[in-house]
Structures are given as structure tokens and as C-alpha cells.
Amino acid sequence: MKRALILDLDNTIYPVSSVAPYLFNKFFLLLNQEADIDSSALTRSKDELTRRPFHDVADEFGFSPELRNKGIEILNHLTYDEPMMPFSDYHHIRKSDLDKFLVTTGFTKLQYSKVRQLGIENDFKEIHIVDPEVSAKTKLDIFKELMDKYNYRASDLLVIGDDPQSEIRAAIALCIDTFLYDPGNKYPGATTTYRGDSLEKVLVIIG
Ligand SMILES: [Mg+2]
Structure with missing residues (x-):
């Protein structure tokens, strides 16, 4: 029992598929406002990011420290309000x-x-x-x-x-x-x- x-x-x-498009659009928009960030690793990892924790994907795709930190900073403040x-x-x-x-x-x-x-x-x-x-x-x-x-x-x-x-x-x-x-x-x-x-x-x- x-x-x-x-x-x-x-x-x-x-x-997760029900929130992913809106949420990740918001995330990528905010991230792309950071002009100094090399986003090629980000582009390659987009699919994975919708499925797995950010930290794991950042490690696997070799995000630069700047990209990693900025991504975490944005995600720390992100909410889903729909x-x-x-x-x-x-x-x-x-x-x-x-x-x-x-x-x-x-x-x-x-x-x-x-x-x-x-x-x-x-x-x-x-x-x-x-x-x-x-x-x-x-x-x-x-x-x-x-x-x-x-x-x-x-x-x-x-x-x-x-x-x-x-x-x-x-x-x-x-x-x-x-x-x-x-x-x-x-x-x-x-x-x-x-x-x-x-x-x-x-x-x-x-x-
Ligand atoms: Mg789960």
C-alpha cells in the first residue's frame, strides 16, 4: 500500500512541447540582443535546449563562458505567463x-x-x-x-x-x-x- x-x-x-515555442522564442530573443555573443553553438543546440536542462546542453555543445553565463542570467528571470x-x-x-x-x-x-x-x-x-x-x-x-x-x-x-x-x-x-x-x-x-x-x-x- x-x-x-x-x-x-x-x-x-x-x-513541454506546449510551451517550448513561446518560451524559447522569448529566450532566444533576449539572448540575441547580446551583440558580443558568438551564437553558433547556440544555433546548433536549439533542438536539444527544448528537451534538456540548459547546463547539460551548455556543457555538451561547448558554450563559451559568456554564452553560458548570459543564458543562465536570462533563464533565472524567465517566467511563463501564458x-x-x-x-x-x-x-x-x-x-x-x-x-x-x-x-x-x-x-x-x-x-x-x-x-x-x-x-x-x-x-x-x-x-x-x-x-x-x-x-x-x-x-x-x-x-x-x-x-x-x-x-x-x-x-x-x-x-x-x-x-x-x-x-x-x-x-x-x-x-x-x-x-x-x-x-x-x-x-x-x-x-x-x-x-x-x-x-x-x-x-x-x-x-
Ligand atoms: Mg520530466
Whole structure:
């Protein structure tokens, strides 16, 4: 019997593709106002940037320190203020009586603005933004803190997310059951306790 659910935000509660064009236009517009920045690495990395954390992409594409710093400075202040909708199957999670926690990685202001626009703030007992600009803490650290604070055993929890390398991996390291939400079947070989293309399946698992 599970006592609590821990959810990821991006591509777990809503599709990033629904905000990416507007958000990245805003980002690239601001960045392009910086005349002294060599943006060739940026142009090559555009697609990746819509999918992965800025820091990781900056490392992989060899962003200059100027580009990296300017990008972080802009992202630190960016918010998303347009209407947003959760995935159509999110309401299955919302109606569960279990305690729910949101643990998401990203820039603090931006992640909070998305939570606000989605209208999901009150669905969660606690919301944690893992922001590399603010702290060296990882999702694994936050999971551990929640277990300590609420006396959860690993078996009390289910972590729900779309990324085998992020929340799913952290949960597995702590022996917490995982639900890989993979509607596009992008990770057929990923290690996970459960998997599914609908969040409705989570209700079956938690019985
Ligand atoms: Mg995600």
C-alpha cells in the first residue's frame, strides 16, 4: 500500500512541447540582443535546449563562458505567463487521496510560473524545485529528505516521471518503486518498476 506519490513536472504533468515555442522564442530573443555573443553553438543546440536542462546542453555543445553565463542570467528571470493545461489524464492523479509531492529540476522562477499557470499548486503537500543555480542538491537528496521528514519507508512511495536518467534513476537508487510515464514509448528498454502510456494506470498500481 503506497502512502505518497512523488511527481516530476515537465513532460509528466504537462507536455513541454506546449510551451517550448513561446518560451524559447522569448529566450532566444533576449539572448540575441547580446551583440558580443558568438551564437553558433547556440544555433546548433536549439533542438536539444527544448528537451534538456540548459547546463547539460551548455556543457555538451561547448558554450563559451559568456554564452553560458548570459543564458543562465536570462533563464533565472524567465517566467511563463501564458495559459497552460495539464495532460488530459493528470486528473487521475489529482483525485487520489494520497499525499503528493512535486519535485522538479529547473530554474526556480520558471518552474513556479508553470506550476501557477497549470493551477496545480494545491494538489501538492510540498513543491520542491531542484535548481542548480541555487543549490547542489539533487532529486535523490530531496527524496531522502521527504522520507526522513515524514517517516516514509521506500515501499510507501511511488515516483512518477518521464525521464529514466533523472527521477526514475534516483528513486531506483533508494529502492523506491517507479512509474515511467512514456506515452511515446521512447524508452522501451529503461529500468523501471512500472511503466505506462497513461497516468490512469497509476491508480491501478496504488489500488
Ligand atoms: Mg520530466
